[in-house]
Amino acid sequence: MTFLASRSLLMSLGAVSLLTAVSAEAQSAPPPPSRPPLTLDIGGYADLQFAYFNHGENQNRAGGSQRDSRMAFDTTRLVLELEAGLPEYGLKAEMEVEFEHGGTGASLELEYEEFGEYEMEVDRGGEVLVEELYLAKTLGPEVTLSVGRFYVAVGTLSEFYRPTDYLGTIRDEAETLVIPNTWDEMGLQLRWRAPWGLRLTGQLINGLDSTGFSSQLWVSAGHQRRFELTRATDLAVVARADVTRFDGIIFGASAYYGDTTRNRPKPDLVRQCENANPNVVAPCGYVSAPLLILDAHLSVQRGPWRAKALVLWGHLENAELVSQRNARLSNLLDVLRTPVSDNALALWGELGFDVAPSVGLGEAHQLFPYVRLDYADTQFKPRESLFNNPRFRRTVYTVGAAYTLRGVAVAKLDFSHRRLGSDAFRPENTVRLSTGFSY
Template sequence: MGGYADLQFAYFNHGENQNRARGSQRDSRLAFDTTRLVLSMEAGLEEYGLEAEAEVEFEHAGTGAALELEYEEFGEYEREVDKGGEVLIEELYLSKKLGRYAALTVGRFYVAMGTLFEYYRPTDYLGTVRDEAETLIIPNTWDEMGVQLKWTAPWGLRLIGQVVNGLDSTGFSSQQWVVGGHQRRFEVARASDLAFVGRADVVRFDGLTFGTSGYYGNTTRNRPKPDLIQQCENGNDNVVAPCGYVSAPLVILDAHLSLRKGPWRAKALVMWGHLSNAEQVSQRNARLSNLLGVLRTPVSDNALAAWAELGFDVAPTLHLGDAHQLFPFVRVDYADSEFNPRAELFDNPRFRRTVYTVGTSYTLEGLAFAKLDFSHRRLGAVTFRPENTLRVSTGFVY
């Protein structure tokens, strides 16, 4: 058994609405959030090399709803409240060892992209929240269903290959690029378009891991309706897409690093992505039903994110003992969800965001933690008002 919990207390000097001519208005507000409670269970048959894991996340102590597509009601979307809270199964898989160095996994698991693939627990990062840059262009702790093969060489190279269900392009938007393509609105994930993920990490150096990841998958056949298809004459009415679907493949590449050596801790990431035929996706998304609950804003051809975090443990200097870790840290996040867009799309500076964060992270025995940080966010033009946030978080990992 294992899990973790995170509680957030935040002060903001700005309003929530950023879609104003000069950005958000000045304000003074507090927000308390039961951010998440995650419970995990692991079991195994060691003599057979079998391992099973399940991880369930409870978010925000709220209520949840699911959408159903009712063709009997002229293909409209119907919302049904069917969950007593935002309860998400993020991992549910069975893994089989293949010899000493390889393992095959089937089920729901984290997509092997970015830093949050491995470092998603509150004690894995120093800030009160996960890095904003990464979560502004790809799903936060991105989980999908499929098959994974992992191989770790004895001389320190780890390779991961995955085949998973792809994203749904109806959720793509200006503000968060492909984040909304994560299939959580319906009860069943569509996998007509599969995605392929590859990751290579060097793990031979004590406390240092670095590597690269790549993602490729089409996004049009996982839409709720087959509404992004090629037009042609004399098509067969008995075929859903007689002339085929519009191709809108998504490519994401990243380079990442993690350091935990002596009193130093650091992480860094650079991520770039490209969506082909983004103009056709945007045009079709603009005509989606209001009931689908998506933003319906144009999606950019490209997105870029980068972030870095550096901390130094001062607990030994303060003679606090081995049970304590106290990390003052600095972090910089940069994300542009409309990076180098097509000529027809206005490069809105509102979607270029840079966040500077300073703070302190305290951990007791690697179990209980408390964090305090201050962040200063600037948008991509001086006409937008800067935004300041003070956060405190606490919780546990076990």
């Protein structure tokens, strides 16, 4: 064998040995770490409204709204939900985006409480809202800590806000006249499923903005949505307890407490004093205007029966000082600037019975004739200096029927009769048809 052939053979044998060694090392090496399983859940719901009214929109006239015959159609809301979780680490992220009134943009609104002025409403022309965006960590078998944006645990709409959760064509009017509709804020939330069927919720969140408080809507327009940033100089605490040990029955109570003056767009509700330091924003401190809200609630879904009920009371301290300052706010802030009451009261309840089996419909169908009562007084027992205007006491009687197919598709029809707090005001009648889905 020649020298060159021998050299070639040795090189070939060396290459084979090297490949064999590399292959053996690769087989003995531990496999690369696998990514933990990620769970994804997609949900959502939608609601369309068709309404007929026999009255005009202006309730501020001496005799109440005028007689009229008008209709309104509304793409009320489309909500998309996404949940992503890492069960191995006890982590879950939840996001909920709501499209209201068909999209985004600006529109004109005719505001009768402001003497019939036209106002530009950017958010009412249609809006996209992030109502929930939080990260939750399981701390134990029954304890969860969340941080981000979530629903405030007050009232019934924090739990039952989908169109399949309530029988009426609209969410209860009493609750949404007093506090924000499906109220969401940012902060920390701790939930504990305690023994004996008790579910406890505690929240530390940003407070409301008192520039939005008014006679007509009490504190509901204090929800911070007018600016890019959420002011949290004044925080609020929420505590809620629900009893869930009885099949199909949930009842409980909640409490909310937090100041409202330091979340105003400008530091304009401050105490006056002599020799104030001009280099300090509020050298003598702020006027305190804490808000307290208490409620008791009930939900029943047992056999063919469905029912819900709520009693909610609220108190605003130093409401007169808030009202005096709000009366001098700029028109550009887009608030009502009417005096806010010291107290507010909301009551509502609905009761329905499933007649689907009685009319020959199968298990996939539910048909609930129902009755509902809403009562809201946004000037409940006000201070002596504030005229107790009866137009802000509203009672709504509703009868209707709600049909659901497999708990997903829904169609509802109802008739409501609204009376204000004095016989001097003309009653108002409304017929509504709604349709939607929840999945």
